[in-house]
Amino acid sequence: MRKRYAAQNLLFISAAVVLFAITSCKKDRTTTNNNTPVTATPTKLGLYEEAQTDNDTVYREVFITVTQIGTLTVPDSLSDQVFDTGSGGMVIDAHYILPANMITSTGFNFTGDSTVVDGITITNQKHIIQYGDDNNSTATVSGNLCYASVTIGVTNGNIVVKRLPFYMYYKSVDNNGKALPPHEFDVFGANSGYDVTFPNNAFITSPFSYFDPGTGLTKGFKMAALGTANFSDQNEVPLTPDVITLGLTADDLSSASGFSMSQLTESPPYGYQPYIPATITYNGTIVNDASILFDTGTNADNYLEDPSLNSRNAVVLPTNAAVSVSTTSGFKYAYTVGKLDNLTYVENPQYSGVPVSIFSLNFFFDNEYMLDFTDHKLGVKSN
Template sequence: MKKNIRYSSAILSLCVLFALPSCKKDSSGGSVTPTVTTATPTKIGLYEADSSIYKLLFIAVPKIGTQTVNQYLIFDTGSGGMVIDAHEILPASMITSTGFNFTGDSTVVNGITITNQTSTIQYGADKSTLETVYGNLAYASVTVGDHGGSITVKRLPFFLYYKGTNSAGKMESTGTFDIFGVNSEYDVTFNNGAYITSPFSYFDPGTGLTKGFKMAALGTNNFSLNGTFVADVLTLGLTSSDLSSSSGFTMHTLSQYAGYGYSVTVPAGFTYGSKSVSSAYTVFDTGTEPYTYLEDKTAASTMTLLPTSTAVSITTTFNFNYSYSVSATENLTYVENPSSSGSNVSIISLEYFLNNEYMLDYTNHKLGLKYN
C-alpha cells in the first residue's frame, strides 16, 4: 500500500513503518520518496567430509522448535525437503517401529507440531539402491547454519521419520536418512495437500533479492574424514547480477508437475567413449557419490563401470556442456539400461560440484549451471 504524505509527523511514521527503507523529503516540501536499500545476501558454510573415494556435504541444523539439537544433515541438490530422524529430537517414548504415540490430528512436543499425515520417501539411484523412509508431516521453527552464517525459518514443514529401511528391507541406523534437500521438487505430498520442499524456498532473503541460492565450486582441498567447515559456500538471495546473462551461468527453465513441484531434472544428451545418447534426462546431485549413473536404453542389462580414461560429455538442451574423464578414483561412472535400473534419469554426482557452480532460482523457477 502506498500513500502520499504531506506533514513531517507523517514522514516520521512512514520511516518507522518501513524500517529498512530510508526516507527523504522532497525539496518542494510536498512529497516523500522512500529510498529502497537492497538487502545483503546471506552466506552459509558447509562441512566437507570424505572417506576413501566417498565424499559428502553436510549442513548444520542447530535448533528445531524450542530445543538445541546440533544436527548435521546431508546437503542434497537431488531432493527437496528437510528429512530428519525423530529419535534425535523427540522423547523415545513417543516413537515405535510403526509410528508415533499420540492421538488426534496433531500434537506439539518441544515446539514441534507433529501431524497425523503419514507417508514414505524413497531414495536411490536405481532399484538396487532404493531405500524407504517412513514418517509424518511436521512443522517447527528451524535454524540452519552455524559459525556466524545462519537463517531461521519460522514455520518449516518437514518430514519427521520413525524408521528407514534399505533395498532389502533391513532397518537402517539412526540418522541414516537425515537429509537437507534444497531443490524445488516436493519430496512428498500428503493427503491433505501439504508438501515438503527446499527449506531455502521458505526464506525471505530481503528487499531487492530473489528467492534462491548459488553454490560456489568446492575444490578438493578441504575434504576430511571428520568434515572440514568451509565458510560461504552458499549464498542465499540472488542479485540482479547473479541472474544476468553476464554471470556466466547457463539458465534452464524448469517444468512444473502437479504434486511434484518444479523438477530440476533437465533434458540432455551425452556421450561416453564412442557411444552417444541423444535424448535423456539429467540431474546434478550433491547427494550421489562417488558414482555418476548414465541411463542408456541400448546398454547391457547389467550395469557397467566405464574404464579409466573414458571421456564423458553431457550437453543439456539449453546448451550447457559438462565434460570429464574417468580416472581410477574420480568421476567414476556406471552405465545402466533403464529397463534394468528402473529409472530413466541420469545422475551426475558430487564430482561436478568440485570445480563448477550451481544456482537455483525459486521465484522464476530456473536452474543455473556454470562450467569453470
C-alpha cells in the same frame, strides 16, 4: 542423494492437513532519503566438507547444520544433514529428537490429527521415501509430515524459517527389511522439487524456498565451486564459510553472469524437479533426449541412463572412457573416467527404475550452481 525418482511407486497414507507456507521474517527495510528501498545484502551460509578414504578411493560429502528445531537445540552429533541438490525437503530421524516412548516401528505414538512436542507439530499424515541405486538396492524411510521453526546454519551465519514443513521419520530399512542405524538418511533437500507430497496440496520442498532474502533480492540460492582443498578427514571437520549465498541479485540472474540457465518444468504433484534436458555421449555412444541431475547428495559415482543399453544390469565404463554432456541451454561438461575417480555406471532405465542421469558431487568441484525459486530456473557455470 540418489532418491528413487520413480515417484509413482511411493505409498500415500495420510489424513488431510492444509499446508501453511509462512516464510521467515528477515527483511532489510533500509531506505534512502528519497524513500527508495535499498537492495538487501544476500545471506551467506557455510558447509562442512568431509572426506573419507576407502581402498585408495576418496569419498566426499557436504553437510549443512540444523541447530534448532522448535524449542529443541539439536545435539551436535545429530545436527549435520547431507546437503542435497538431488532432492527437495528436510528429512530427519525422530530418534533422540522426540521422546523414545513416542517412536515405534509402525509410527508415532499419539492420538488425534496432530500433537506438539518441544514446539514441533507432528501431524498424522504418513508417507514413505525410497533411496537407492536401482530396484535391487532400495532403502525405505517411513515418517510423518511435521512443522516447526528451524534454525539453519551456525552462530555466525544462520537463518531461521519460522514454520517449516518437513518430514520426520520413525523407521528406515534396507532392501531386505533390515533396520538401518538412526539418522542414516538425514537429508537437507535443497532443490525446488517436492520430496514428499501429501493430500490437499501439502508438501515438503527446499527449506531455502521459505526464506525471504529481503528487498530487491530474488528467492533462491547459488553455490560456489567447491574445489577439493577444503575437504577434510579430521575428526572435527572445519566449516567452509560462505559456500551458499541466499538471495539472488539482478546481476546473478543477468545473461552477463556467465550462468547457463535452464527453465524448469512443473510436474504436478512433484513440483519443479531440477532435471535439465541434455545430450550425453559416452565412449562414442550418444543418448539424445536425456534428462540429467547435478546431485551433491551422490558422493562419488555417476549414473547414465541409456534406454538402448542391452543389459538388465548396470555396466561400468572402463578407465579412460570419455563422458560429455551438452544441455539444451548450451552448457557443456566433460570428464574422463579414472581408476579411482568418476566411476560411471550405465543403466537401462527400464530396469534401474530411475529415468534421470545423475552426476555426482564431483561436478561441483569445478562448477557453480544456482536455483531461482521465483522464476523456476536452474543455472550452472564453469568456474
